[in-house]
Amino acid sequence: MSAPITEPTKVGGAGVPPQRAVGKTPPRPGDRRSEGLTLNVFSHGFLVLWAVLIILPLLWLVLSSFKTDAQIGGSALGWPSHWQFDVFQRAWSKGIGDYFANTLIVLVFSVPLTMLLGSMAAYVLARYEFPGNRLVYYFFVGGAMFPVFLALVPLFFMVKRLDMLNTYQGLILVYVAYSMPFTVFFMHSFFRTLPTAVFEAAVLDGASHSRAFFQVMLPMAKPGLLSVGIFNVLGQWNQYILPSVLMQPQTSSDPERYVLTQGLIQLQQQQGYATDLPVLFAGVTIAMVPMLIVYLSFQRQVQAGLTSATLK
Amino acid sequence: MRKGQYRFVAGFLLAPLALYLIFVIWPYVQTIGYSFTDWKGQSQTFSFVGLDNYKALFQDDVFMGAIWHNILFLVFIPVITILLALFFAFMVNAGGRGRAGGVQGVAGSGFYKIVYFFPQVLSLAIVAVLFGALYRSDSGGLLNGILIKLGLVDADNPIEWMNEPHLVLWCLMAVVVWHGVGFYLVLFSAAMQSVPRDIYEAALLDGASRTHTFFRVTLPLLWDTVQTAWVYLGIIAMDMFVLVSTMTQGTGYGGGPDHHSEVMANVMMRNFLYYGKSGYACAMGVIMLLLTLVLSVVTLRATRRERIEF
Numbered sequence: 001m002s003a004p005i006t007e008p009t010k011v012g013g014a015g016v017p018p019q020r021a022v023g024k025t026p027p028r029p030g031d032r033r034s035e036g037l038t039l040n041v042f043s044h045g046f047l048v049l050w051a052v053l054i055i056l057p058l059l060w061l062v063l064s065s066f067k068t069d070a071q072i073g074g075s076a077l078g079w080p081s082h083w084q085f086d087v088f089q090r091a092w093s094k095g096i097g098d099y100f101a102n103t104l105i106v107l108v109f110s111v112p113l114t115m116l117l118g119s120m121a122a123y124v125l126a127r128y129e130f131p132g133n134r135l136v137y138y139f140f141v142g143g144a145m146f147p148v149f150l151a152l153v154p155l156f157f158m159v160k161r162l163d164m165l166n167t168y169q170g171l172i173l174v175y176v177a178y179s180m181p182f183t184v185f186f187m188h189s190f191f192r193t194l195p196t197a198v199f200e201a202a203v204l205d206g207a208s209h210s211r212a213f214f215q216v217m218l219p220m221a222k223p224g225l226l227s228v229g230i231f232n233v234l235g236q237w238n239q240y241i242l243p244s245v246l247m248q249p250q251t252s253s254d255p256e257r258y259v260l261t262q263g264l265i266q267l268q269q270q271q272g273y274a275t276d277l278p279v280l281f282a283g284v285t286i287a288m289v290p291m292l293i294v295y296l297s298f299q300r301q302v303q304a305g306l307t308s309a310t311l312k
Numbered sequence: 313m314r315k316g317q318y319r320f321v322a323g324f325l326l327a328p329l330a331l332y333l334i335f336v337i338w339p340y341v342q343t344i345g346y347s348f349t350d351w352k353g354q355s356q357t358f359s360f361v362g363l364d365n366y367k368a369l370f371q372d373d374v375f376m377g378a379i380w381h382n383i384l385f386l387v388f389i390p391v392i393t394i395l396l397a398l399f400f401a402f403m404v405n406a407g408g409r410g411r412a413g414g415v416q417g418v419a420g421s422g423f424y425k426i427v428y429f430f431p432q433v434l435s436l437a438i439v440a441v442l443f444g445a446l447y448r449s450d451s452g453g454l455l456n457g458i459l460i461k462l463g464l465v466d467a468d469n470p471i472e473w474m475n476e477p478h479l480v481l482w483c484l485m486a487v488v489v490w491h492g493v494g495f496y497l498v499l500f501s502a503a504m505q506s507v508p509r510d511i512y513e514a515a516l517l518d519g520a521s522r523t524h525t526f527f528r529v530t531l532p533l534l535w536d537t538v539q540t541a542w543v544y545l546g547i548i549a550m551d552m553f554v555l556v557s558t559m560t561q562g563t564g565y566g567g568g569p570d571h572h573s574e575v576m577a578n579v580m581m582r583n584f585l586y587y588g589k590s591g592y593a594c595a596m597g598v599i600m601l602l603l604t605l606v607l608s609v610v611t612l613r614a615t616r617r618e619r620i621e622f
Contacts, residue, residue, distance in 0.1 A: 140332065
C-alpha cells in the first residue's frame, strides 16, 4: 500500500461517456430508470443537505463578525444591522496581526527547511545502496505511527535545555523534525520513480552527486515537491499542540510569540472576561481566508497530498 | 560503492537524521524511561519508582473515565464517519442516472467534493471556535437559535450543549464527523476510481441493482482503504485534545462538566503542565501508545480479508 495514490480524476468523477453505456442498457430499462430517479432525488437530497451543513455554519460565523455583541447574544438568526469592516481592523490590531506574523515567520523557514532536509534524506535512501538503508528508512517513516503526545513531556524539557522555549528557531526545528516522516515517505517513493538515465547522463557530464541532486533530480521531482509542500504548509499552519507546549512566555519579560491557532484559542478564552465576540469571529474569518485561497487554488494537490498521507 | 559516495550519503543524511533523533525519537524513548520515575519536571533529580505510576493510574478515576470516553469515541467516530463518507463517495462516483449504466457520479459531484473537503484544511482551533459559537447555551448559538425558531426548544430554557453531561460527548463527536467526512469521501473516491469500469458494467449486465453493486462489488474492492480509514479515525479518537481542551469547561485543559468529557490526552496535559507531575504524565503517554498499537493491530487483524487483485 505504499504507492502514493494518483490524483482523483478531475471534476465530474467517473467520467464514463454516457453514450458508451446506452447501447448496453440493461434488460429492464423502465424499472431501472425509475429506480435511478427515486434514488437520485433521495441521494441528491442528502448531498445537498451535507453541503448546507458545511457551508451554513461557516457563513454564519463570517456574518456574525459584522454584528454587535448584543446582537450576537440576542438571536442567532438575525441579519447584521450594519456592515462595518472596522471589526477586522480591530481584530488585527488586537493580536491577530501578531499571531499571523508569528505563524508566517515560522513557516517561511520551517517549510523550505522541511522540504530540503526531507528530500535530501529521501533521495539518498531511495537511490543509494548502503548498509542500513532500510533500517534508516523505517526509522524515519515509523515516527508517523506514534501519537505526538507520547513525546510531549521530554520534548518540552529537551527544547528547554537547548534554551529554545518560546523562540522561533525552536519551533521551526521541531516542526521540521515532526514533518520528516511523511516528507521522507512521500519523496522516497517519488525519487524511486524518476528515470536513472537522466541522472547517469549528468554524472557522465561530470556533475558531482550533490550537483546532480540539486540541478537534475530535484527539479524533476517538482510535482511531488508541490504536493508534499502543500501538505506541510497546511499541517504546520494548523499545528496547535506543539506550539501550545513550546511557545508560552517563560518569564514575565518574555514576549508573547503565539502562533495563529494558539492566538485564536487565547482570544476565545478571553471572551469569558471581556466580551467582544465580533472580534473573535473576525479573527477566525481572517485565519480562514489564507486556507480558503490555498485550498481553492491547489484543490487537487491538496486532496492528493492529504490522501496519500493516509495511505501509507 | 566508492568512497566519495559514502561521504555524500552521510552528508545528506546527517542533518535530517540528527534533527529527527533529537526532537522525535529521543523524546519517545525518554517518555518510557521517565514513566518509571517520580519526576516532577522542575529539577533533574528524580528517583526510580518502578510501576508506581502505572498502579496510581489505575486508581485514578479521572484517567479511567477518560479511557472510557476514548473508547466510546473509538466505537462511534469511525463507524459514523466511514458510513457517511462511503455513502457520499458512492453517490458522487456511481450515483448518477441509471441510464449511464450506474457508473457515473451525480451531477455536480466535483462541487460536492470541493465543499465537503474544505473543513479538512481548517485548523482544529478554528473549528473549535466555530462550534463553540454554534453550541452556545443561549439563543445566540446557531443550533439553539434554529431550534427555538422551529419551536422545538423553549427560548427561556435553551439546551446547554456543552454543559449537559449526557450531551457533551456527542457534541464533540459531531464536530469530528463534520470535520472528517469530506476527507474520507475523497479517499474512498480515489479508491473507487481505481476500480476498472468493466467490473461495474459486468455487474450491471448481470442485472445487479445499485445497492447490490455497492455491497457486492464496491465495498469488497474498497476494503483496504476502509481499513486504513478505520485505523486513522481510531488514532483521531484516541487524541481529541484540541477539541476537549478548548470547547469544554474545566480547570486546566477542560474535561467538564464534572469530568464528563475527559480524554486521556487532556488529563495527561493537565498532569504535566498544570500539576507538574511529569513522570505520571509520561506513564499516561505510554498507556496511550500501547492502546494505539493494540488498536492498530486489532483493526488490521479483525478486518483482514483476502485481497482482491484487479
